[in-house]
Amino acid sequence: MNIRTVRVEDLAGMQDCNLHNLPENYTMKYYLYHALSWPSLSYVAEDHNGRIVGYILAKMEEVDEQEGQSAINHVPHGHVTSISVMRSYRRLGLAKKLMLQSQEAMNSIYRAAFVSLHVRKSNRAALGLYRDTLGFTVKNIEEKYYADGEDAYAMQLTFEH
Numbered sequence: 001m002n003i004r005t006v007r008v009e010d011l012a013g014m015q016d017c018n019l020h021n022l023p024e025n026y027t028m029k030y031y032l033y034h035a036l037s038w039p040s041l042s043y044v045a046e047d048h049n050g051r052i053v054g055y056i057l058a059k060m061e062e063v064d065e066q067e068g069q070s071a072i073n074h075v076p077h078g079h080v081t082s083i084s085v086m087r088s089y090r091r092l093g094l095a096k097k098l099m100l101q102s103q104e105a106m107n108s109i110y111r112a113a114f115v116s117l118h119v120r121k122s123n124r125a126a127l128g129l130y131r132d133t134l135g136f137t138v139k140n141i142e143e144k145y146y147a148d149g150e151d152a153y154a155m156q157l158t159f160e161h
Contacts, residue, residue, distance in 0.1 A: 001089075003097055006035050006042040006055070013052030014044060017084050024082065024146065026057075034059055034081065040105045041078065045085065045094045054085035056098040060110050078106035080117040083126075095129055103134075107159045114159060118145060118152040130155050 006014065011031045018026065034042055038059050045054035058080050080102065085094045106112040117136070119126045130136040136155040145152035 001045055001047065001053075001092070001094065003043055003045050003094075003101060005040060006044050008032070008035060010044050010052055010055075011035060014055040014057070017052055017055055017086055018082060020086065026082065031057065040109050041102050043098050043101045045089070045098060047089070053089040054094045054098060055083070056080060056102050057082040058102045058106070058115075060106070060112065061116070075113045076110055078103070078110065078112045078115040080115060095126075096133060099129070099134055103157070103159070112159060114156050116154065116156045118142065118154055120146060121151045121153060127153065130157075 011028060014031055015026070015028060018024075034057050041058040041060070043056050044052050047053050058078055061077050061079050080099070083095060083098060085098075103115055106115055116139075117130065119130060121141070131138070134157060136157045138153045139156045140154050142152045142154050144150070
């Protein structure tokens with residue numbers, strides 16, 4: 001198993017992994033936006049044949065002037081947009097490795113203060129990884145966050161500098 005930063009030619013494999021495993025799907029343009037804007041934050045896991053069997057799609061949060069943020073008050077922080085591992089490759093530690101690679105890049109390259117993510121309240125496996133293994137905490141519950149109406153835990157992990 002090999003974990004490396006994403007390349008443009010990986011995007012179709014990432015999308016395939018997403019479509020097979022998650023109800024939240026993204027356009028190719030969205031994957032491309034992440035890969036080109038933050039090339040050091042998204043990673044893929046590939047099997048011995050070079051097939052994409054997992055990925056993490058991550059970004060740095062930008063100043064949102066429409067919500068009244070100013071660049072002066074903005075705290076640099078990362079966000080995990082999506083992470084997925086094909087079912088037959090789960091329980092091998094790939095999701096943890098993908099998360100740690102991306103978190104390290106957020107911290108060392110962008111000097112992020114923290115990383116955030118959303119997870120379905122019903123996703124016990126992911127919640128266990130984020131909270132119990134990686135040390136994320138639940139910051140709040142976002143009601144009806146997902147298209148099907150399910151609530152999400154908004155989670156955060158603060159980096160040590």
